[in-house]
Amino acid sequence: MKILAIETSCDETAVAVVSDGRLVLSSELFSQADMHALYGGVVPEIASRNHIAVISKLTELALKNASLTTGDIDAIAVTYAPGLIGALLVGVNFAKGLSLSLDIPLIPVHHIRGHIASGYIAFPEFEPPFICAVVSGGNTLIAEVTDYTKISIVGQTRDDAAGECFDKVARVLGLGYPGGAALDKLAAEYSGKLFDFTRPVIEGAPFDMSFSGLKTSVINLIHNAKQSGTELNNAKIAASLVAAVSDILIPRIISAAKQRNLSAIALTGGVAANSFIRAALTKAADDNNFSLYIPPLSLCGDNAAMIGSQAYYEYSAGFCADMTLDAVASLSADICYNSAT
């Protein structure tokens, strides 16, 4: 089954063609990061406008690079939640138009479920059950994936995503936007004693996380130093922040797997690119004899191939939409699509 998949939930326009959930025939991406860098973060209106500008051309390109025409496509998949509402609407309406005109099924895909599916593309043998941490600029959660469409949230951030914390600190340090990768590089330059940044614990919710207080405390440290004329070591700040985020994430991922009696764990989302977090999770997985699945960086960040992969399993489970499909800005990943959403 060949699915043409569309992703426009944030500032990346992406279109891919995926066969039977596992084989990527083409995957095109237009990143708007440079346009938003000017403002230090994603401007929703700019994101929507740029999705409109490139989505048709990108779809043509995805078909061309897969050596296919619209007549070869069996279904259209689209990210319908969660994300920036205007950005999502562009993809959803474009997908509805394609589905209607080609008279083929329309498959709605939750963005987080798509991130989880990136592992199915990267590792042919990878299948549920497993624990998956999805860590990006907009989301941070740990999920138990019992089956391809059966997901339960073990824990999640109560406020900011880990990537948001990296991006905002990076901005204050003058590292540009999105600054996660630059912060990662800077952190690698430091090997001394670290700042003891907060690692919040939420009473009664051991798997939930919080990054907003951490973000504020690091930014306050930088501002206070500036005001008092104190010299700070930016690499030390970066390394201390990465260590704090890693200490928040990794014990929870490992405990979640132990608690749910699972020995396979996965890490995905843009923050899965972080070299320190990857290394720390690899060590923790080794120490516990867990199998670890971290997709390559090209699949960790937003892309449409992951949406096409998950769409295959959503379709197989009967989750299809009609022309009433609407975009949803906020929706938990454990909720399966139904037309009443």
Ligand code: KG4
């Ligand atoms: O999944 P993604 O491409 O988009 C969504 O947010 O959905 O993730 C982007 C996030 C940004 O916050 C970016 O700074 C972060 O991933 N990121 C990193 C690294 N590379 C990208 N964070 C830490 N270390 C990195 N090497």
